Amino acid sequence: MEYLDFELPIKELEEQLDKCQLIGKESDVDVTESCKNIEKKLIKTKSDIYKNLTAWQRVQLSRHPNRPYTLDHINYLAGNTFMELHGDRTVKDDKAMIGGLGKIGDQSFMFIGQQKGYNTKTRQYRNFGMSNPEGYRKALRLMKMAEKFGIPVVTLLDTPGAYPGLEAEERGQGEAIARNIFEMTKLKTPIITIVIGEGASGGAVGIGVGDRVYMMENTWYTVISPESCSSILWRSWEHKEEAAEALKLTAADMKKQKLIDGIIKEPLGGAHYDRENAFKEVEKTIIKAYKELKDLSVDELIKQRMDKYCNMGVYKG
Structure with a gap:
């Protein structure tokens, strides 16, 4: 440990x-x-x-090397029913973004999420969980497939951000994320989103427009990482703890601001201390959310989703 x-x-x-x-x-x-x-x-x-725990300590826990990643969750939730699907049908298969079909009980789901690596070799293979544009386009392709067959979508967020490299920008990183956000707002099937680790910037939001959005207890979700915020405001990473507090990025902060629908309890010490119980809590949350959404008509589903996001940030003086 x-x-x-x-x-x-x-x-x-x-x-x-x-x-x-x-x-x-x-x-x-x-x-x-x-x-x-x-x-x-x-x-x-x-x-x-x-x-x-302080906000910065929760950020540290979300990055713990023993913390379960997206594939760990999917392997528990869907087991051997999970079938990974590859490629965006345009450029290539992005290894940082994974997706595929799987079942929880008798119900099929389309699972999509960012995957990090466990050691130096796999971290490079997964590009440290930072997706290129083709990753977001693959995710959208899978969401559209789920929509076609009436399969609910589960997205698992765990990324330090979208990949900021020159080639990613050349291939339209900003457009790919914006397109996903636009298409997800009107997707004709339920979307359940869970932040299982880091939820940074547009890299997370690109698959994060859900009918129900939950955060695990020791995760964070914000427009910029504390280190980057500190480097912009103070020209140094030394103020990252202060930045973490100011950003209001914890699950409790997000719930208080009504930006998420709930917090998933973790075992004492974090999800890595008792993986099985952490997985069970995530599973219960997905099943509960799906039961709330499954009987809604397509028009009502989309209307509720649009209202949910339109009401965010509204201030009445």
Whole structure:
């Protein structure tokens, strides 16, 4: 297990507990009481740390290297029913954007999301979860396919942003994202969106226009990353923690501003501490959202979606 800087007190106590248990096994000394005291202290320390996280600490948790990614969620939700579909039928297959058909129970879904890598090789292969224009065009192609066959769409957001490279701009990065936003507003099938990690900028919004939008507890969703915001305003990354607070990017902030529909509870310490329970919470949320949307007529579905986004940012003095 890798530990973040604010988790070091937990690491120290877990190491103490391991040593205490080892002494108990390898000697005749009764260390039961000592181990119990360390366990109690560990539980309290975890509770104190994770219930009082700052915005920046939640950003760090969303990037934890052990945190489950899009394919991890899909493999749990759909299992061996998932069939990945490739290519935008114009340029190539973008490895940072994945999508395909799968089932939760007896209901088919079109799953779409950004995929990051687990090590240096796969991170390069997945372009660190940053999609090129062909990734967004692939996503739109799959959404249109889902619309044609009346299949609901589930999008899983986890990206530091759309790829900002020269070739991406030459191939129309801005247009591809804008086209997706436009087409998703009038897609004739339910769209359920979940932020499972980083939700940065247009890279996330390009597949994030949902009838129901949820964020996992330790994720963030905003127009710019704290580091980039800090570098623009202060010409340095040193103020990233201050920027994270100012951006109001946490799930709680987004819910308070009525920009999302709900927060998905994570296990204490983050989704990587108990993957299965994290996956189950996501599954329950998807099923609940689909039940709310499935009986709406196409006209009512689109009307509610349009009203939802038109009302965002409206201020009445």
